[in-house]
Every structure is written in C-alpha cells, then in structure tokens.
Amino acid sequence: MKTTSYSRPWQSVxxxxxxxxxxxxxxxxxxxxxxxxxNSFKAKKAIFGAPFTFPSSETFSLIGYETVAERATFHLYxxxxxxxxxxxxILTLFIGAMxxxxxxxxxxxxxxxxxxxxxxxxxxxxxxxxxxxLRLMVDLKLVNTLTGLxxxxxxxxxxxxxxxxxxxxxxxxxxxxxxxxxxxxxEYRIFGMVLPLVRPAIGAIGIxxxxxxxxxxxxxxxxxxxxxxxxxxxxxxxxxxxxxSDWNAVLASLTLAMVPILILYIVFSRxxxxxxxxxxxx
Amino acid sequence: xxxxxxxxxxxHIVVFLAPAVLLxxxxxxxxxxxxxxxxxxxxxxxxxxxxxxxxxxxxLFTDNNFAPFFxxxxxxxxxFFAVHMLVQNPIGLLxxxxxxxxxxxxxxxxxxxxxxxxxxxxxxxFIWQLILNPLWGVAEGILESVGLGAWFGPWLxxxxxxxITVSLIxxxxxxxxxxILFYAALIGIPEELMEAARVDGASAWEAFWRIKFPLILxxxxxxxxxxxxxxFNAFDLxxxxxxxxxxxxxxxxxxxxxFFRTFFGQQLQLGNPTMGATVAAMMFLIILTGVLLYTFxxxxxxxxxxx
Numbered sequence: 001m002k003t004t005s006y007s008r009p010w011q012s013v014x015x016x017x018x019x020x021x022x023x024x025x026x027x028x029x030x031x032x033x034x035x036x037x038x039n040s041f042k043a044k045k046a047i048f049g050a051p052f053t054f055p056s057s058e059t060f061s062l063i064g065y066e067t068v069a070e071r072a073t074f075h076l077y078x079x080x081x082x083x084x085x086x087x088x089x090i091l092t093l094f095i096g097a098m099x100x101x102x103x104x105x106x107x108x109x110x111x112x113x114x115x116x117x118x119x120x121x122x123x124x125x126x127x128x129x130x131x132x133x134l135r136l137m138v139d140l141k142l143v144n145t146l147t148g149l150x151x152x153x154x155x156x157x158x159x160x161x162x163x164x165x166x167x168x169x170x171x172x173x174x175x176x177x178x179x180x181x182x183x184x185x186x187e188y189r190i191f192g193m194v195l196p197l198v199r200p201a202i203g204a205i206g207i208x209x210x211x212x213x214x215x216x217x218x219x220x221x222x223x224x225x226x227x228x229x230x231x232x233x234x235x236x237x238x239x240x241x242x243x244x245s246d247w248n249a250v251l252a253s254l255t256l257a258m259v260p261i262l263i264l265y266i267v268f269s270r271x272x273x274x275x276x277x278x279x280x281x282x
Numbered sequence: 283x284x285x286x287x288x289x290x291x292x293x294h295i296v297v298f299l300a301p302a303v304l305l306x307x308x309x310x311x312x313x314x315x316x317x318x319x320x321x322x323x324x325x326x327x328x329x330x331x332x333x334x335x336x337x338x339x340x341x342l343f344t345d346n347n348f349a350p351f352f353x354x355x356x357x358x359x360x361x362f363f364a365v366h367m368l369v370q371n372p373i374g375l376l377x378x379x380x381x382x383x384x385x386x387x388x389x390x391x392x393x394x395x396x397x398x399x400x401x402x403x404x405x406x407x408f409i410w411q412l413i414l415n416p417l418w419g420v421a422e423g424i425l426e427s428v429g430l431g432a433w434f435g436p437w438l439x440x441x442x443x444x445x446i447t448v449s450l451i452x453x454x455x456x457x458x459x460x461x462i463l464f465y466a467a468l469i470g471i472p473e474e475l476m477e478a479a480r481v482d483g484a485s486a487w488e489a490f491w492r493i494k495f496p497l498i499l500x501x502x503x504x505x506x507x508x509x510x511x512x513x514f515n516a517f518d519l520x521x522x523x524x525x526x527x528x529x530x531x532x533x534x535x536x537x538x539x540x541f542f543r544t545f546f547g548q549q550l551q552l553g554n555p556t557m558g559a560t561v562a563a564m565m566f567l568i569i570l571t572g573v574l575l576y577t578f579x580x581x582x583x584x585x586x587x588x589x
Contacts, residue, residue, distance in 0.1 A: 018380040021380060022381070023391075025373075029394060029395045029454070029457075033397065033409065036412065051419070051423070095302045095305065096302060098302065099298060099301075108292070108295055118302065118303070118306060120311075121306065121311075123511060127515055127562075128314060128562045128563075129316070130313075130317070131559045131562060132312065133313040136308075151309050155306050155308075155309035156310065186294075187292075188297075191298070214402070215404075217403065217404055217521070222546075232402075233404050236402075257404075257405055273392060273396070276466050
C-alpha cells in the first residue's frame, strides 16, 4: 500500500516510541507500590541500606507484621470494612436496580423530573452535607455505628447506580417483557426476570461503588471514629500516625491495607475496564 | 413505544421507587439542605439557633479569623485544580492515545497504570511520604542515579513546594480516570474514519489532531468537570499527608481541609458548626457554578457526533 509517505526509520520510531513511553509511565505508576511491598518483608537495616533490592534470605524479616499483629486490631478493621462495604453494596445494587427499572420501564407523570432529582447526587458530593448528616446521625443515635455509615454510603452510591442501570434496562428487548405480561406475570416478576439480563452492568457498577466506600476516610473519621467501628482506611490512618517512626510496622500495615484491594482489582480489572469502554459510564 | 397506564397511579411504580427515593432524600438531600440552611444561623451559648442572614458569609470573607484562611484555601484549591488540568489530563490523554492502538502489551499497561487509582488516598499519601522522606532517601537515590541529585529537596516540608508536590501526588494517583475515559472515547471511533485519513496520506499525528481530537471533545468536557468537582471536594490526601492544619504554614490548605477544621476545630480554635456549614455552602456554590458552566456553556456548544 502506498498509504504512508514517510521513510522507514521514522516508521520504526513511531512503532517503538509508544511502548517506551508506556513502559516508563508504568514504572512510575508501579514503583512506589512495589517499593512498599518489597521493603515490608525486610529487616530495618536492609530497608535503609538497600531499599531497591528484593528481600533475600539474609534481609527477610516479618518483624513489621509481628508488630502490626500485636499492636493493631487490623482483623477488626477488616471485618468492619467488609461488613460496611458488602451490605452497602448489596443494598445499593438492589434498591438502585428497582428505581432504575421504574424510571426505564414506566412512563408515569414526573418520570423525567424524578430522574433529574435522583441524578443531582452524581455531581453534588454528599460530603457537602456533612454538618447536616452528623446532626441527623446524632438524632438517630447512629454515631459510631456501622449502620450509620452503611446508610450514608447507600445514599451516596444510588444516584450513579440508578443513572447507569436505567440506561442498561432500556436496552432489554421489549418482546421479552411483553411476552411475560401476556402470560400474566406481575410487574415484580418481570423485574426479577430482567435483573439477570443486566448482570454485567450490575457487576461493573458494583466494583465502582465498592472502591470509594472501602477507601473512604471522611465519613468514618466524622461519623464513626471509635476504635470498635473503625474501617481499614481509618484504622491504617490512625495506626500510621502513632507508629511513624517504626518503619517496619508502617510498611507492613500499608501492605496489609493495599493487598486485598489490589487482588480484587487484578481479578476484576478486565470486567471493570470493559464496562467503561462498553459505554457503561459516559 | 412505552405504554401509558394512566388510571390511578400504579402501586408497583411506587414500590420500585420508594426505597431509593427515601434513602437518598433522608440521608443526602435533606442533610445537604439543612447544612445550607445552617449557614444563615449562628449558635448561641445554649446552642440555640438565631437567624443571622448573610453575616456568616460576611465573616468568612472579611473577618480576620476566617478571611485569610478562606481566600488562601480558595487560591490553593485553584492551584490544585490547575495542576490537575495541566498535568493529569494531558498525560491521561497521551496515555489513552497510546493505549488505544490495542494489543496484548497495551492491555497489560492499561491495567498497571490504572492500579494506583483504586487504592485508598490514605495509602497513597503515606507511600509518597515514605518515598519522598530524605531519611529513606529513595527519591533522592533515584534522582542521583539520573544525575539530578541536586534537585532533591524536602519538597513536602517547604511552603513554596508543598502544594505543588501534593497536587502532583494526587495527579499520579488519579491519572487513570482521565486515561480510561479518553481511552473509551478513542476506541469508539470507527476504524473506517481512520482508514480514510490514512488513505489521504495523513500521518498518525495529524490524524489524531484533525480527526480523533474533535471527536472526543465531549469527553474532554466530562473529564474537566469531573476533575473540577473532585478537586474542590478533595480532603483525604492533604489530611493524610499534612494533617488538618494543612502545613507547612497552611500552604496546602484547600477547601476540604478548611471545612474540616472550621467544623471540628483544632488545637487553638473551637469547632463551629455554622461557620463549617458556611464553608460547605461555599464549596457547594463553587461546584454548582462549575457544573452549570459545564452544562450550559460547554455541553450545549460542543457537538456530539453520533458514532
């Protein structure tokens, strides 16, 4: 083909340069993470003496993890985070799917207005209502409870979930629903039938809902700062504040906080990225 | 066509909508409205509320105890935003353009580069504190190895450099978001269009700016507004790295940290819910202005091409 008018060396530069740039950037992205993971398994001397090498049989040490196991109640933090995230996630997805279905399927007066009202929360961050939320939580006696956090996170996650899911539900073929209606299925039955059809979208939204909840510092800090209800993010933040000078413990706790999310990400990254590129989030 | 069933309002629609509307209204909308309302009140000694009109705002803009902090936080927040717009989003676009060619290696890079974005800001903050710590000397060691050792300084500790450093760390973490959004837009461009450009003898560089770039303008707007909202709502990174006082000398103070300090107080100053609500209301106004400008000035004018 005579499609390209430039000479050969330029062509090969054009082929190699992107890979070089991407490699360099991937190193920049990964390097700090790898440094922490790697050094968390070393004795203190090696952390400072040879920070850039992998742990060897001489430098290997679990002292940091031992300190963390003794001093911090990470298992409790993990449990709290797991409960909050999973309950909030399930509620968001189920309640969100119901609302999305109503908006997508039924043409009732006020539909557009309702959709607009529910999507305000996509752009307006819930944090701005913190003063009001804290007062509400005090009134409801939900300060320092996991329930309080769960309710906030459901409210926070609903707008985007409803917005995206209703777009997917509009794509469910009409015939299917009409056939069920002719057979006399109730609207609830039809909803139950449609739900599995949008499963990929639900999965993707699930991941996007989960990450900000798991990672949030603001609301645990303000609504549930007690040691009993602390999440991993808050627990790590406080633990690190106390142990700044114990490098082994700091590196070990950072690793512990990082690894679950990284594993989850690696397992689901394809699905997650595919869902964005499929136009789920635009 | 949707069927209209307009006799009495169908009960199942209410059942489907009620839980979401209820939770969203009770735990988000009403507290937000209450916060905004509280910014027009002051609390007395017995914590009774008295209506004070716009006095809290006047105080925030002019009082010596509030105004210097407010204006500094606002300015710092714009710097924070500018760094994201000038560094994060162009890098995101560059990476997306390179990734959009497709292929296995690129998919691997895509996964790796997005990785910091999924981690908690608290973790990222501490990691970078360690990396930049002169005691550990990792950053210094790397700069030395490429002959730039003299550049290194306690960037996080100096008022002149702390804000830019923190902003760049945030850029490092969140570059994955513009990257993935641009990437999604770029791979949506039909191959035939690029094919046609190639036949016309356009180089890859020309084809990108002449064809792809105009097509992804809507995404540029979305990335811009998401950056704006995210930045004016930021808090975690600065709180983690520099504490509620956003040191050194308040040089990294942004609206989020100012809100937190005003609401909860700090060592020398008592917490003040109504002034906190006023700061939050200002954040609300700033974000709302951004969203409205985006909706009416950008989204309306930029043509979305059906692809």
